[in-house]
Amino acid sequence: MTTIPRVQALTFDVFGTVVDWRGSIIAEGEALNRTKGLTVDWGAFADAWRHMYGPSMDRVRRGELPWTNLDGLHRMCLEELLPRFGLDGLSEAERDHLNRVWHRLRPWPDAVPGLARLRTRYVVATLSNGNVALLTNMAKRAGLPWDCILSAELVRAYKPDPVAYTSAATFLGLPPDQVMMVAAHPADLRAARAAGLRTAYVPRPLEWGPGHTAEPVPEGEFDVTARDFLDLADKLGA
């Protein structure tokens, strides 16, 4: 067990860290292939959709787009993707349902039992670029036992904007060094650390599918490194 004095709350990145967005989109997409007699490569579709997310947020950050929540950005990206994958024929209701696949993502197998243990000792909250409705619907469906839903949407500042991290600590009523960011992405953790939060790295080598590896990080760069949320609970004494 690592001793991290004074940490009261854990804030979690969600896409990739808590839920398997790629596997979930593939599973729903392949069901759609069967229903509609399609042959879409949903792994490629999921990867393309996810790759459009950063640039679309950058347009909001640069002020080229007014504030747009993640449901809105996902939908803009989706409209670009559909013709590229031969899916122009989807109806408005089908497009809306597909866009909300992000509300239906499935957790990694350790996520729910790990959070249940961590929650006994810490406040556990999301800290995601996903919007509040997306995170709330996902949690309800998947049984993710959050104490609180925190989102970039609350302050209209997408991670890695420092305000996203510092406002989370403010909303939790804690100084930043009593809050630990948990993420599978070193860049997220580096931004959290620069904002004064503690950091826990949980690599998710399967995030982009089999055959990928997690980004290597220098030994000791983050306060804690854990294999999964159960290992994190062990290491944080929960």
Added chain:
Amino acid sequence: MTTIPRVQALTFDVFGTVVDWRGSIIAEGEALNRTKGLTVDWGAFADAWRHMYGPSMDRVRRGELPWTNLDGLHRMCLEELLPRFGLDGLSEAERDHLNRVWHRLRPWPDAVPGLARLRTRYVVATLSNGNVALLTNMAKRAGLPWDCILSAELVRAYKPDPVAYTSAATFLGLPPDQVMMVAAHPADLRAARAAGLRTAYVPRPLEWGPGHTAEPVPEGEFDVTARDFLDLADKLGA
């Protein structure tokens, strides 16, 4: 069972509607009396504290005070109250602990089982002037099974400001008429209705202690009236 078509989410007032602030403050205060050999009338103390809450929010609304969350307003009021009740001698740590009694309020007996039922059919969220940390800590301690913590603090607009209600619907990703405000206070419900939400009145005649009555409302003024959260679950088909 009342049929309220299309309602997807219920947002709850908290102080008085979900938790018994007066009884909780009296219980903690009387324990403090015993520990410290005091003779404070904690019913009078609780009532005085609660009566100062509206005027302190009004100072924020009028711009006389910069944005101050409810922990901050409670503390300002507390500093005025302590000398009036002979409690000048409390240390800073004791004052801070007493101020956080609002994080430790106890639910009415029907609140947790009622919410557990309502949650099976609806998204259940707070919509309180309490700050996020207060509501999160209260929920964790009392076992209140919220799907989402929504607060005036998120938009820096205290109820009955219409923005408090409309922003809650926006965060939940729903049009206002798919959200139902649940409260023990007709004024809260009237403001919610004016903002386009549906309304459920749950009178709490014991909020101000024995011997008081709930505010009478015209028959049919609100979409639903229920005796408690279990009756509300019956009436909303949960």
